[in-house]
Amino acid sequence: MTNAIVIIILLIVIIMASKGAAKHFMGQGSCCGGGSSTVKEPDKKLSGPVVKTMVFKIDGMHCENCSNRVKRAINRIDGVSAKLNLRKKEAVVEYDREVDDATITRAIETLDYKVISVIKK
Incomplete structure (x- = not known):
């Protein structure tokens, strides 16, 4: 029994x-310290015209909180603005000035996500 x-x-x-x-x-x-009341990270406005757009394929994002962390990290960099797609596991990054792609890759990978590829859009 x-x-x-x-x-x-x-x-x-x-x-x-x-x-x-x-x-x-x-x-x-609700990973990454979030919960069911996840707030979507707002989009960042660039100060100048878009001169380049790149797509970063990212491995390791599982939820909206992961996506928000990556978006915040990229948007902290001057001259770039990111829009993330969790389902496609990618960040579409627009540039209004010359910024090295390695800078963005470092910002993502310091959060323990992995950049799989970088493609010019």
Whole structure:
């Protein structure tokens, strides 16, 4: 009888953990310190005309909080503005002046995400 109770409790714990993991990997989780009340990071306005647009493919973003962290890090750099697409796992970065792509890559990778590729749009 005791074994049956322990097994039932373990099954309940496994089911609940699986549901949480599934939500996390679908981008609906509350990782990175967020919760269900995630606020979308506002877009940054560039001070000059757009002179270049690059697409950074990023590995490791699982939820809106991850996406917001990356967007904030890129938007802190003068001369660039980022729009992130969590489903495509990419950042579309517009430049109003010459900024080295390695600077943006460093800003992303210091957050423990991985830049897979950089493509000119």
